[in-house]
Amino acid sequence: MTGHPEGAPCWADAVFPDAGAAKDFYGELLGWTFAEGDPKYGGYAQAYADGAAVAAVMPRMPDAAEQPPAWNLYFATPDADATAARIRAGGGTLVVEPMRVGEFGTMLTARDPSGVHFSAWQPGGHQGFEKRDAPGAFCWAEVNTRDTDSADAFFRSVFPFEAKRIADEHVDYQVWQLDGRPVIGRMRLGPEVPAEVPPYISVYFGVDDCDAAVATVRRLGGALRFGPMGSPFGRFAAVSDQQGAAFAVIDLATTEGEMPRLE
Template sequence: MSAHTEGTPCWADAMFPDVEAAKSFYGEVLGWTFDSGSEEFGGYAQARSDGKAVAAVAPQTQGVEGPAAWNLYFATPDATATAAKIRDNGGTLAMEPMRVGEFGTMATAQEPSGAYFSVWQPDTHEGFEKTGETGAYCWAEVTTRDPAATDVFFPAVFPYETRKMDVDDVDFSVFQAGGEPVLGRLKMTEDFPPDAPPHINVHFAVDNCDAAIATVTKLGGRLIFGPMDSPFGRFATVADQQDAVFTVIDLTTTEGEMPEFT
C-alpha cells in the first residue's frame, strides 16, 4: 500500500536550465543536499533534508523552452484510471501514463484552467519521506483565474471533499482527502501580474521566513509577495534565480485566528 492517500501530494520536482545553480540555490535556502544525478534518467537528482527525500531537480530537457517551474505530483493507485478521469472531466494530458524504471508510473496533465500537475503510482519510490518540517514540502495551492472549473475538476478526479474559507475578500477553498486538508485553491486577483499563468504554488517550510527571503535575494532570486503573517505561518512567495516560483513559510510563527470553513 502507498504511504500516501489517493489525491495527496506525494512528490515535487523541477527541471532547470542550470541544474548545478539550482542545487547551490536550494542547498543554501532550504538546506538541501543532493544525490548524484542518474544518467539513465537524464541527471535526475533527489534532494534530501536530514537524509530524507524531499524533492528532486533535473537538467531541463533539450528543446524545452520557458522558465523553470515546480511540478507537484498527486498519489494514485492507478495512473491509467486517473488519466482517464482527467480526460473525462475537462483536463488535458500533456504526458500519457509512463513507467519510470522500477520507481513507479507517472502522467502529467493540465487542469481545465491551465495549471500543470502530475500523478504518481508508486512502486519502489513512494515519494516524500518528510513533510511539514523545515526543509520539506508542507502545502500547495492551485492558483487560478477560473476557480469554478478547478473546483469541479479536482473532486471529480480525486476523492476530495471541498470546504470554502469564509472570508469576504479572498476566494479560497481547501480540498480534503480522508478528512485531512491536502490542497488549497486560490482565485487570482488583480494583484497578480496579468501574464502570470495558472499554476500550483508549492510551499516549503523554513525556520525563518525573513531570513529565507534575504538568502533568496542574495542568490539572485526575487521576492514576489510578502512577507505576510497568517494563522498558518509567516510566508512569502519568491522566485529563484531561474524564475521557478515557490513559497517559503515559517509554520511556527503564526498570527490571528484560524478562519472558518463551510
C-alpha cells in the first residue's frame, strides 16, 4: 500500500441499517467483494475491487438507530492529535476524539463550523485506499456547504490545502490542491437545494458507463438525484442507494468540453 500526503482523501466508509443489503447493492453496482466483518470492530467489512481495498461498510449500532446512512470521507494525517488540536483551534467540533483502532491506525471524526462531517486517519497497518481513480474505486469528493467562508478558512487551517477558484461567475467552486495536485472540491449549496439538506461531503466512485450505472442504481431500488451530466472531468451523476446514502458515480473516460481555468 502506498502512503497518502497529509490532507489527501485516503478512505471512505458508511454505516447502514442493513449492511447485508448494502453489500448486495454495491457489489452489483461497483463489482465489490467484501471481507467477513470482524465482530471485534462492530462487523466492519472491507470492500475490494480487483483485490484492492477501496472502502468499507458496517452495520449501524443499536444505540445509533436515528443515524441516517451516509458515506464518510477520511483525510490523511501523520498525527491525529495535532489534527484534532487544529480542528478545535479552527472552530470545529470533535465528534469522536482520536481513537486507536487496533494495529490499523488512529481515527477521529469531526464537524467543521459550517456543519460538514468528516474524519481523519493516521495510518498504522492500514494505509487507506489501495486503488483509486478507476472503475470500482474512489475518484473524487466535494465539500458541499452554504457557509463557504467558514468552510474555506477552516479546512485550510486544518490541512495544507492551496485553494484555486474555477473562473466562472455562475458557480462558486474551489479546487483544493496539495503540491499543485487537485485532491478535493468545494461547492456552494445554492437556493435550489432544500434548506433541510445539511452540508455534506459527496464521494464519487468510478464506473465504466455512467448511464448504465444509473440504470443499475434504479433497478436495485436506489434513486437518481442529479444528472447524468457530461463534464471535462467525466460523465457523472448524483445518486443514492436503496437505504438513502448519497454518493456519485463518474465515468472518467467519457469527457466533454474544455477544462475550466483555475485562478
